[in-house]
Every structure is written in structure tokens, then in C-alpha cells.
Amino acid sequence: GTGSFIVIDRMTNVTVGAGMVHRMLESEPPYEYRTHDSKAEVVWNRSSVTPEMRAHIKGHAGKCIWFTGLSGSGKSTLANALEVELNRRGYHTMLLDGDNIRHGLCKDLAMSEADRTENIRRVGEIAKLFADAGIIVITAFISPFRSDRAAARELFADGDFIEVHVDTPLAICEQRDPKGLYEKARQGKIKDFTGINSPYEVPEKPEIAVDSTSHSQQELVTQILKKVV
Known part of the structure; x- marks a missing residue:
């Protein structure tokens, strides 16, 4: 009913973290539009595959x-x-x-x-x-x-x-x-x-x-x- 996950380093294949989904946060709708300037909070995520x-x-x-x-x-x-x-x-x-x-x-x-x-x-x-x-x-x-x-x-x-x-x-x-x-x-x-x-x-x-x-x-x-x- 919840689910679990692990985080793996794609370069070494070593498991570096684990977690479990406890509950959904309902206070912040997933597709809510933001009215404030959030550019400073967004960082480009570079892919290892070019x-x-x-x-x-x-x-x-x-x-x-x-x-x-x-x-x-x-x-x-x-x-x-x-x-x-x-x-x-x-x-x-x-x-x-x-x-x-x-x-x-x-x-x-x-x-x-x-x-x-x-x-x-x-x-x-x-x-x-x-x-x-x-x-x-x-x-x-x-x-x-x-x-x-x-x-x-x-x-x-x-x-x-x-x-x-x-x-x-x-x-x-x-x-x-x-x-x-x-x-x-x-x-x-x-x-x-x-x-x-x-x-x-x-x-x-x-x-x-x-x-x-x-x-x-x-x-x-x-x-x-x-x-x-």
C-alpha cells in the first residue's frame, strides 16, 4: 500500500540509500502553478548519457x-x-x-x-x-x-x-x-x-x-x- 525504494550509484552500482513511502503530502498539489520566481531553485541536472x-x-x-x-x-x-x-x-x-x-x-x-x-x-x-x-x-x-x-x-x-x-x-x-x-x-x-x-x-x-x-x-x-x- 505504500512502497519502498533504494538509491543506486549508476557509476559504481553501489546501493547508497533506501527508503519507504510513508504517505502522500496533500498540502501541495503535484501540478500547482507557482507564481513566485523559482529560477534560483532550479538547477540543471546533467545526464551521464550524452x-x-x-x-x-x-x-x-x-x-x-x-x-x-x-x-x-x-x-x-x-x-x-x-x-x-x-x-x-x-x-x-x-x-x-x-x-x-x-x-x-x-x-x-x-x-x-x-x-x-x-x-x-x-x-x-x-x-x-x-x-x-x-x-x-x-x-x-x-x-x-x-x-x-x-x-x-x-x-x-x-x-x-x-x-x-x-x-x-x-x-x-x-x-x-x-x-x-x-x-x-x-x-x-x-x-x-x-x-x-x-x-x-x-x-x-x-x-x-x-x-x-x-x-x-x-x-x-x-x-x-x-x-x-
Whole structure:
């Protein structure tokens, strides 16, 4: 009904402590948000297993391939096709898609500028964890603000963050409108919609810029692969 545990030194395998769970402390809920500044109380816990050791097991290093572009530009389709090809070649991958993330990790966020910034901050942190695990993480997010993308980039070492701008003109994206969002935005049913009533800040120096209107999907995947692996 309670439980017991021992503490073992992972380097020597020597038992250095033991204990028993006596009761649960009910005065402090496990997920209670703190309002005070607790940064001074938080210390980074270094793992004995390094990203390099994880990469050695997988046979390749982790990195982040960050797709950005307007809604309907083809980010998700292209990111999925890239993952399929990397998987076929034996690479360990994980795809983080904007819509999927908002079903779980970021379901508490709306579409205001502040919430979008927080959305991308969370995604950047998750992507860094995957990369440290030796996984090639692919993200597909509008991520309209340069400062948010720059903050995500700063989490990674040089060369480990590859920004891919899916440069599809607004007119083409609106013509495609796979989810009917542009039409709703034009009708005023959706506020803060990127490209209509909210800005999209075009990347100034992306590692890769692709044009989905003049090249096939396979051609674009091949183009990206040359700079990724």
C-alpha cells in the first residue's frame, strides 16, 4: 500500500540509500502553478548519457528541420514526405505538426500573438529534447514571427537547426485553402489569421527555400535531403 525504494550509484552500482513511502503530502498539489520566481531553485541536472552517446547508437546525430510558411503552402505535406524518405533510409525521425500539437501539448493556447509565441516556444523545447535523443525532428508550423523562430534556433548548436521556408504565394495558398480557413478569415469569422489580418514575417536567411508551385514534391524532397543528410 505504500512502497519502498533504494538509491543506486549508476557509476559504481553501489546501493547508497533506501527508503519507504510513508504517505502522500496533500498540502501541495503535484501540478500547482507557482507564481513566485523559482529560477534560483532550479538547477540543471546533467545526464551521464550524452547526446553524442545516443547518436552513436542510432548511427546519426539529432537535428531539427523547421518548416515554415503560410497556411496551405504545403508545409505538412512536404514535411511528411521528407520523413517517409528519411525513414526509408533508416534514419530515426519524429514529425511535429502544428495541428497535431494543438490537440495535446498546446491545446490550452489560442491564436493571439502571445499564445502563438508560447506555442512555438514549447515546440522548440520539445524539438531540442528529440534532437538530444539522436532523433531528426521535423516540424511543420506557420511560425509567422522571426523572433520566435530565432528563439527556437538558439536552442541548437550551429548546423543542427535547418530552417526550410516553403515559399508559396498567398494567392496560391488562398486558392488551395484545403481547410476553408482563408474563406472564413475573409468573412471575419476567424481573427488573427496569418496572411489576412495577421502578418507573416518571411525568413531572411533560411537554410533552404523551396517553391511548391514550380517543382514536384519529389524534387523538393530531393533538394532538402541534399542539405540534411
